[in-house]
Amino acid sequence: MSVGADRFLKDLHQLRTFGATGTGIVRRAFSDMDIAARLWLAAEMQEAGLTPQFDPVGNLFGLHPAEKSLLIGSHSDTQPEGGWLDGALGVLMGLAIARASVQAGGPPVSVVSFQDEEGRFGGLTGSRVWAGDISLSEVDDLCDFDGISFADARSKMKELAGDFVNPAQFTGYIEPHIEQGPVLDTSGEKVGVVTEIVGTRELLVTLKGQQNHAGTTPMPMRRDAFQALAEFSHELNGRFQNVVASQTVWTIGHVEVHPNAASIVPGQVRFSAQWRDGDAGRLACMEDIVRETLADVCATHGIGARLSESQQILPVKMDTGLREKLEIAAEQSVPGSWRKMPSGALHDASYVARLMPTAMMFVPSIGGISHSFEEDTAEDDLVIGLNVLARAAFG
């Protein structure tokens, strides 16, 4: 079955014009550009023989007339300074395959563009509401950084809004996406079949030592909060070696030193410790190690520690049936040049997996760059991805 690669690329470049800024895109959820792009998408869906339907939170579905269909898509909103493929790729791969499925009378495929995946109101807002993780009245109270409520934002689309789409009509959901990491680009492989979306745990830690004069306080009498942080980081790296897998990641990304002056022994440090893995048990085990290591280092350095409750996002396993279809299609299309891999980033698939069998497929990101105007993927690789996905949907 032909999926029209030229039309797919033309559509991608057409969608790119909405909010184009240099090589990147500014198309925040519910902005004029976002709504204009969704109206263009709805027209494209109509023209492809699908029934466009907006729901109350701005999610746009293009529904195949069949009673049951496979749903393919992602999102068309962007980061404040976003790339042209993040989200858009999945929506337009879905549209290309749904168009082909209508034209050929093949296995029915519907398409979706979720709203506010990029988190103007906290992240994955559209799919989160659809999956029932948060109610419409709760989400309406969320505000963006300018103090605008979700209720006010979605009221801009109230003329368009229909009912929520019944998820029971879909046999499953596949979300194609750029990898947003360097693994495929580095290995030269063309496709990643996602095994799971990793879970995340995060702690915010405050270390309290004793602020002191950096000239007059002998080393053995210091309770230096920054030294405690540096030793914690070093010690943690060692202790993690016994439990981590190759895909496990951990990050100290936020650090505040007080009073932060060259001639003063730091009296306080606040920092974030975050770790991600596909295995819930490993995430819990790592939290034990983080807490033990902190306790040991603080005891050695005479430091008090205050830890937040850990923020937890559970890992989401991808559906084995859909994964197998993607794996077979990848091996047929690009034999030996694809891999199974976790998704280190969150996606709408995390919530949709609560409703139906769900899978994801990655194409390479040049240099691993994303959430940036420089985000890009070779057009040949986009077409390879489209063909793998079509094989999986129709095969």
Add this chain to the structure above:
Amino acid sequence: MSVGADRFLKDLHQLRTFGATGTGIVRRAFSDMDIAARLWLAAEMQEAGLTPQFDPVGNLFGLHPAEKSLLIGSHSDTQPEGGWLDGALGVLMGLAIARASVQAGGPPVSVVSFQDEEGRFGGLTGSRVWAGDISLSEVDDLCDFDGISFADARSKMKELAGDFVNPAQFTGYIEPHIEQGPVLDTSGEKVGVVTEIVGTRELLVTLKGQQNHAGTTPMPMRRDAFQALAEFSHELNGRFQNVVASQTVWTIGHVEVHPNAASIVPGQVRFSAQWRDGDAGRLACMEDIVRETLADVCATHGIGARLSESQQILPVKMDTGLREKLEIAAEQSVPGSWRKMPSGALHDASYVARLMPTAMMFVPSIGGISHSFEEDTAEDDLVIGLNVLARAAFG
């Protein structure tokens, strides 16, 4: 010879009223409170039989009529939030001993309160000009954080200003001071005789890695600038062990992480590395180790480093003749309950040592606290310090 401990304590509490704020003092150089305190000091000097003389930069001398005298003093300006003894103690110990020397016809002693020791215009400004380290025209261009020039500040005292005092009239300088550290308070000793004022070296370092998504970037592909800093700190502590002495100190006091978000691998870190010791050779050797360790850690972590030129303050040895007088006096007054020790903080003595034999004596700081409203010393310990100094001056 009696040095009038009651009068000395009364004077300390009287000076404390200028700028009193809770238990602390706000008496910034050239502020109305600072000038009022200096006028009060000048009147006290006059009454003690000394000749008060302001110089062009606000230093106030109380000159003994003898052709040659020993100079004792410190400063009477304070930090923005200062303690009641930092500086004031040395000036009023000097005044008490000078008064006694006039009354008894004993060995002549003069007294000084230097201006801007606490650095409204950079630090040690008054003694620095007097010692010829910076010219009057250069110092006039220095500005405080509000943009007020030294020239404008000192013009508030122009009616008072006389000539610079000729340093050749002094046989030496002794600066009594609170320790500003925890050594004497912890050991229970009463007096510290300073061996040297330590030197300082400081580097500002920028580490450049690669900013990345904390979920999608595998650990082996990261170039995490914060991890490089933490490993540098750990490694440096180990390598320093072979060269440092018990009094050597080193501090990473300022740290800026970019972009400083929990979910982003840090792409850049800026930090200060500072170390202090009384031995110039050791300071240089430590700089070699800092630079080697940074180079090694950066190579391992794929990080680029940009280092400032090191800022250097050379160590200043105290005069052995004056030290010996203080040591003998301490052993007579509080046998076995004093120690020789370096000064980890800078003092006016650092610059005065360029002009004449110079020494320093410390009394305990409760809890090692200074540059704080909580700074304090037991009155018994103040009087012990006064008696040791009087013995050294007259003995």
